[in-house]
Amino acid sequence: MAKVVIIGAGFAGHTAAMYLGDSIGKDHEITVVHKFDYFGFVPSWVWLGIDAVKPEHTVFKLKPIYDKFNVNFVQGTVTSVHPDENYIILEQAGDAGPASLEYDYLIIATGAHMNYDATPGLGPKKFTQSICHFDTAIQARDAYLQSVARMKRGERQKLVIGTGHPLAACQGAAFEYITNIHHDLTQRGVRDKAELVYLTNEPEIGDFGVGGINVVTKGGRIAKGGDLIEDAMDEFGIGKAVRRGVREVDAKNVYWEDFEGNYGETDYDFAMLIPQSRGVTFRFFDKEGKDISSTVCNPGGFVFADGIYGLKYDDLVKNSNAWPAQYYNPTYKNIFSAGIAFAPPGPISEPHTTKNGTVITPGAPRTGMISGVIGRVVAFNVIDMIKTGRMTHRERMSEMLAVCIASNGKSLWNGSAIVMIIYPIVPDHSRYDNKEGRDMFVTKVERGISGAWLKQMVETTFMHKFQGRIGWQFIPE
Amino acid sequence: MRPTSFDKFLMRCRIYQFWRFIVLNLKILKAVHHDKTA
Numbered sequence: 306m307a308k309v310v311i312i313g314a315g316f317a318g319h320t321a322a323m324y325l326g327d328s329i330g331k332d333h334e335i336t337v338v339h340k341f342d343y344f345g346f347v348p349s350w351v352w353l354g355i356d357a358v359k360p361e362h363t364v365f366k367l368k369p370i371y372d373k374f375n376v377n378f379v380q381g382t383v384t385s386v387h388p389d390e391n392y393i394i395l396e397q398a399g400d401a402g403p404a405s406l407e408y409d410y411l412i413i414a415t416g417a418h419m420n421y422d423a424t425p426g427l428g429p430k431k432f433t434q435s436i437c438h439f440d441t442a443i444q445a446r447d448a449y450l451q452s453v454a455r456m457k458r459g460e461r462q463k464l465v466i467g468t469g470h471p472l473a474a475c476q477g478a479a480f481e482y483i484t485n486i487h488h489d490l491t492q493r494g495v496r497d498k499a500e501l502v503y504l505t506n507e508p509e510i511g512d513f514g515v516g517g518i519n520v521v522t523k524g525g526r527i528a529k530g531g532d533l534i535e536d537a538m539d540e541f542g543i544g545k546a547v548r549r550g551v552r553e554v555d556a557k558n559v560y561w562e563d564f565e566g567n568y569g570e571t572d573y574d575f576a577m578l579i580p581q582s583r584g585v586t587f588r589f590f591d592k593e594g595k596d597i598s599s600t601v602c603n604p605g606g607f608v609f610a611d612g613i614y615g616l617k618y619d620d621l622v623k624n625s626n627a628w629p630a631q632y633y634n635p636t637y638k639n640i641f642s643a644g645i646a647f648a649p650p651g652p653i654s655e656p657h658t659t660k661n662g663t664v665i666t667p668g669a670p671r672t673g674m675i676s677g678v679i680g681r682v683v684a685f686n687v688i689d690m691i692k693t694g695r696m697t698h699r700e701r702m703s704e705m706l707a708v709c710i711a712s713n714g715k716s717l718w719n720g721s722a723i724v725m726i727i728y729p730i731v732p733d734h735s736r737y738d739n740k741e742g743r744d745m746f747v748t749k750v751e752r753g754i755s756g757a758w759l760k761q762m763v764e765t766t767f768m769h770k771f772q773g774r775i776g777w778q779f780i781p782e
Numbered sequence: 783m784r785p786t787s788f789d790k791f792l793m794r795c796r797i798y799q800f801w802r803f804i805v806l807n808l809k810i811l812k813a814v815h816h817d818k819t820a
Contacts, residue, residue: 528783536784753793755803781814
């Protein structure tokens with residue numbers, strides 16, 4: 306009987322757990338370790354942050370789902386991994402104390418650890434809000450509602466939303482949040498009291514960490530998808546501050562450096578800035594007790610997988626095979642990393658270094674869809690290894706489709722969303738003989754109320770899938 | 783390439799958007815199927 310341990314129950318880990326449990330849960334031991342006892346549907350926290358959904362509608366308890374799938378669940382936090390001896394140590398929730406778990410296969414699906422400390426003053430314990438976690442999204446909601454109350458009393462408020470570190474990712478979430486704020490303030494009748502500013506490390510609007518999304522227009526011309534996004538921001542009266550790497554935040558100002566190496570500041574009353582993310586927070590030790598984390602992870606804590614690391618950007622762009630395909634660690638082949646946890650071989654967007662030596666580059670995004678796909682690939686590879694000893698599943702981000710729906714207002718009557726279909730996520734110039742390195746028939750950006758319907762449909766079907774309800778296997782990640 | 787006024791009209795036209803909702807679903811399902819079988 307094989308033992309599979311999954312660290313993390315987000316999009317990647319939970320997907321892996323469901324496929325593993327469904328396929329081999331009765332004959333083998335599958336265990337999920339997660340800090341919380343619930344699954345959080347992260348995309349909905351954009352709406353939670355403006356009080357457009359109730360918190361309890363964005364989460365569900367994990368144990369009842371895992372019981373259905375013959376998966377063990379341990380609520381706790383992993384403190385160390387011992388790959389030479391195939392076990393992990395964790396602190397269990399409550400007063401249960403530490404425990405160890407042996408494994409034959411380990412799936413690290415820890416998601417993004419918000420590295421607020423990388424930017425002085427950033428974060429919900431300091432000066433800025435965050436919609437990246439359940440509890441902080443509730444805090445952001447409360448702070449936002451206080452700002453709304455001030456506007457209702459006639460005060461003007463300046464809301465700054467964007468990225469809080471030169472290397473931050475997840476610009477899409479920030480863009481969604483600010484456009485939803487615009488829609489919400491309009492509905493509340495106080496939009497004229499608010500100045501909205503989108504402050505980002507992207508080189509231009511619409512980059513989103515994927516180098517932008519060019520599309521083919523009806524006339525057959527190549528156009529920038531970012532133009533549609535910028536047009537929406539202009540229509541909504543949202544100010545744009547691009548090419549900014551945030552250095553520090555205090556109670557009144559956001560301090561940044563721009564691409565030209567100039568320093569500046571932006572004042573605010575309410576700020577939600579996405580921090581830099583880090584990978585795992587636990588360490589790896591060999592059998593002598595020596596810390597070997599640097600051989601398993603990159604300096605950011607993201608776990609090395611079967612990719613090619615160390616390439617310069619110009620070489621990386623030409624080599625789509627540099628992106629991992631099967632997500633096993635090259636040193637410890639029974640350790641897999643899924644979703645945000647794996648180390649990307651580099652950025653997708655072109656990096657920029659200022660004259661002061663500051664690197665300002667949007668990080669490569671790993672959305673829920675991408676994480677779910679990787680979770681499925683990893684689960685099937687572990688099943689392969691258990692049954693036949695040979696992995697047969699693979700999918701690089703340079704072969705992967707992504708569908709991102711950036712809501713601009715939740716309402717099914719007067720909301721809208723920008724739908725972005727990107728294929729593949731990482732451009733592959735060896736397969737697609739165009740400047741974009743993408744399938745230009747599939748790659749699309751469009752805006753309209755159909756996007757709002759699609760967003761709601763996706764949320765409903767994903768929640769159905771993730772709770773293991775009937776037909777869950779047929780719903781794509 | 784900024785959207786024209788006609789493009790913006792279509793973004794709000796519910797009949798047209800219902801058509802786009804169906805087309806986008808089919809496009810996505812086709813692309814996912816192609817992705818999974820490639």
